[in-house]
Amino acid sequence: MCLAVPGTILAVRGEDVLRTGTVSFGGVNKEANLAFVPEAKVGDYVLVHAGFAISIVDEAEAAETLEYFRQIGELGELGNKT
Amino acid sequence: MRFVDEYRDQDQARRLAQAIAKATTRPWSIMEVCGGQTHAIVRYGIDELLPPAITLLHGPGCPVCVTPLELIDKALFIAARPEVIFCSFGDMLRVPGSGGDLFSVKAKGGDVRIVYSPLDALALARENPQRQVVFFAVGFETTAPANAMAVFQAHAQKIPNFSVLVSHVLVPPAIEALLSAPDNRTQGFLAAGHVCTVMGFEEYLPLAEKYHVPIVVTGFEPLDILQGILMCVEQLEQGRAEVENQYARSVQRAGNRPAQALMAKVFRVVHRKWRGVGEIPKSGLGLAEEFAAYDAETRFGLADYHKDEDSECISGLVLRGVRKPHECPAFATRCTPARPLGATMVSSEGACAAYYQYRRHTEKSREPAPRS
Numbered sequence: 080m081c082l083a084v085p086g087t088i089l090a091v092r093g094e095d096v097l098r099t100g101t102v103s104f105g106g107v108n109k110e111a112n113l114a115f116v117p118e119a120k121v122g123d124y125v126l127v128h129a130g131f132a133i134s135i136v137d138e139a140e141a142a143e144t145l146e147y148f149r150q151i152g153e154l155g156e157l158g159n160k161t
Numbered sequence: 162m163r164f165v166d167e168y169r170d171q172d173q174a175r176r177l178a179q180a181i182a183k184a185t186t187r188p189w190s191i192m193e194v195c196g197g198q199t200h201a202i203v204r205y206g207i208d209e210l211l212p213p214a215i216t217l218l219h220g221p222g223c224p225v226c227v228t229p230l231e232l233i234d235k236a237l238f239i240a241a242r243p244e245v246i247f248c249s250f251g252d253m254l255r256v257p258g259s260g261g262d263l264f265s266v267k268a269k270g271g272d273v274r275i276v277y278s279p280l281d282a283l284a285l286a287r288e289n290p291q292r293q294v295v296f297f298a299v300g301f302e303t304t305a306p307a308n309a310m311a312v313f314q315a316h317a318q319k320i321p322n323f324s325v326l327v328s329h330v331l332v333p334p335a336i337e338a339l340l341s342a343p344d345n346r347t348q349g350f351l352a353a354g355h356v357c358t359v360m361g362f363e364e365y366l367p368l369a370e371k372y373h374v375p376i377v378v379t380g381f382e383p384l385d386i387l388q389g390i391l392m393c394v395e396q397l398e399q400g401r402a403e404v405e406n407q408y409a410r411s412v413q414r415a416g417n418r419p420a421q422a423l424m425a426k427v428f429r430v431v432h433r434k435w436r437g438v439g440e441i442p443k444s445g446l447g448l449a450e451e452f453a454a455y456d457a458e459t460r461f462g463l464a465d466y467h468k469d470e471d472s473e474c475i476s477g478l479v480l481r482g483v484r485k486p487h488e489c490p491a492f493a494t495r496c497t498p499a500r501p502l503g504a505t506m507v508s509s510e511g512a513c514a515a516y517y518q519y520r521r522h523t524e525k526s527r528e529p530a531p532r533s
Contacts, residue, residue: 080197080223080224080225080299080301080304081195081196081197081222081300081303081304081353081355082197082381085163085164085165087163096310096313096314096317104162105162114310115306115417115419115423116419126355126358128303129279129300129304130278130281130307131278131310133306133355133358133417133420134411134412134417136411137410137411138410140410141164141410144407145167147388148176148177148384152172152173152176154176
């Protein structure tokens with residue numbers, strides 16, 4: 080129910096509560112309301128739930144999480160060698 | 162798909178599971194609050210990757226599951242009326258009320274429609290001014306801004322034939338109810354990443370402190386969940402009880418302010434009954450006075466209808482993590498997704514349905530689960 084899917088904004092229209100955009104989900108385009116992410120712009124990734132973008136994906140934070148996974152992997156490999 | 166695929170890497174998952182095993186010296190019970198996380202855990206077999214000392218309890222975070230019987234009955238009553246177009250998210254249609262479900266109303270000629278967004282229901286109201294269009298506004302904080310927006314736009318655009326049947330619930334009061342129950346087994350929580358995307362996580366700080374439980378805001382992909390578990394285990398092992406944020410690519414401490422502002426305008430906090438659990442004070446949202454004209458319960462004269470649950474279903478115990486689905490005598494016999502006795506078997510995010518679908522009939526089974 081609380082599923083939200085990341086997609087990238089292709090176009091933005093309207094303003095205020097009627098601010099909407101075309102969002103591409105891996106090549107499938109859908110309209111989404113962008114009123115809750117007023118600073119979102121074309122090219123940003125947003126998480127969309129029930130037709131509404133609820134956040135802009137923070138790419139720096141996403142990269143940091145992936146870096147954490149990489150480090151865990153390296154630690155695991157070091158552990159396996161000893 | 163970017164921001165999805167990279168969080169499903171199998172090798173990384175194994176390494177994270179090894180890190181969890183390494184960090185674990187004692188048995189711990191951790192509850193994932195959100196039904197979406199429950200579904201991912203059972204679907205990807207995340208619980209089977211974990212050391213036997215870690216028990217995952219499946220929490221009450223499926224709004225389909227916790228919508229009380231009397232509200233389902235109200236939905237059935239409204240949907241059966243000839244002038245009504247009744248709109249709902251798809252997973253509400255098979256939830257059993259006292260007399261059938263929304264699918265059975267549709268089968269008897271009721272105009273019941275599945276929509277993707279509450280704004281789709283509002284568009285139907287605009288296109289069908291001679292009909293009453295009612296949207297079943299269920300959900301946690303994640304969905305509340307969307308539903309608030311539909312009501313706000315109906316009011317602004319003067320669409321009188323639109324109304325909402327509201328069954329909104331809130332996560333923090335439910336966590337507090339679980340923690341204060343005498344039979345509570347939960348020692349740490351994975352908080353729901355998308356609820357916190359909207360609300361932030363400041364309201365969890367007093368809970369972590371008061372009950373001395375770690376709370377880790379966690380995402381929904383397998384690596385997110387494993388990292389959330391690792392962070393929670395590390396806190397438990399070190400005796401810490403803090404609120405941490407695993408899902409920082411989406412969740413900010415203060416949440417989504419514009420969404421919160423609209424929720425605060427359209428809704429007010431009310432007491433809510435949770436199916437299988439009972440009433441939890443200040444645990445839900447109802448329409449604020451300014452928008453009371455859009456309340457379907459009042460519009461269709463149902464505000465005073467009450468109905469208590471009467472079933473052999475133990476979903477209340479399952480929702481509180483006291484029982485696992487397969488410990489119910491009716492599980493997979495008298496209760497199946499096709500003929501559910503209770504709500505946790507209905508929604509794909511309900512713990513019972515997830516166990517049934519992925520054939521997880523025995524806890525901590527070390528045999529690989531067959532995938533359907």
